[in-house]
Amino acid sequence: MPARPYYVVVKPDGVPNKHYCTACRKVFPGGGLIRYKVGMFRGEGDPHYGYNCRACRDKIHKQFHPAPRDDVHFVWHKFMSKFMSRTTDGYRLNGYALMQAVERWAAKYPKDVFITGCDDGSHASSNLVVIEHRSAQMYMGATVVYIPQLSGTPTEFFLYPWAQQGLIETLGKLGKKCGRKERV
Numbered sequence: 001m002p003a004r005p006y007y008v009v010v011k012p013d014g015v016p017n018k019h020y021c022t023a024c025r026k027v028f029p030g031g032g033l034i035r036y037k038v039g040m041f042r043g044e045g046d047p048h049y050g051y052n053c054r055a056c057r058d059k060i061h062k063q064f065h066p067a068p069r070d071d072v073h074f075v076w077h078k079f080m081s082k083f084m085s086r087t088t089d090g091y092r093l094n095g096y097a098l099m100q101a102v103e104r105w106a107a108k109y110p111k112d113v114f115i116t117g118c119d120d121g122s123h124a125s126s127n128l129v130v131i132e133h134r135s136a137q138m139y140m141g142a143t144v145v146y147i148p149q150l151s152g153t154p155t156e157f158f159l160y161p162w163a164q165q166g167l168i169e170t171l172g173k174l175g176k177k178c179g180r181k182e183r184v
Helices: 054-064 074-083 095-106 161-180
Strands: 113-119 125-134 139-147 155-159
Touching: 074 095, 074 125, 095 113, 095 125, 095 139, 139 161, 155 161
Parallel strands: none
Antiparallel strands: 113 125, 125 139, 139 155
């Protein structure tokens, strides 16, 4: 059920009413409401986020911050918080150091993170890290992070289920060709 839009009752002095829940519209004469700044998107700089009773605040919080078991992006967010820089637009580590750190981190999530090898443009071993976006109820796809050992910064791309099927079919065809020839 989608959340109701917020209506902030404003007093004549321009301050939101602290005795009125903006989600369920119930009046709380004694106060006890919580100013909650996450809700329907209102635009930058809007000072009137509204006040909510505890029950509505919990519902809103669950909608915008799902529990880890319900968050399809949980493992991806963990990856980003561990390896992405907050100050620059890239990764904290590069090359072999990042490959080793990601391999250690991936051991914590064996059902969601898979690592396979490939060669980069310098013919050095590199990693493809596949991070699934799934929860108990939903599967969205997988992010693939290409981590080159020598030739540049990591890059990532997303595979929806239909794109995964196409890649599996293509790799299956290549696998049949490789099976016929002698391996080196």
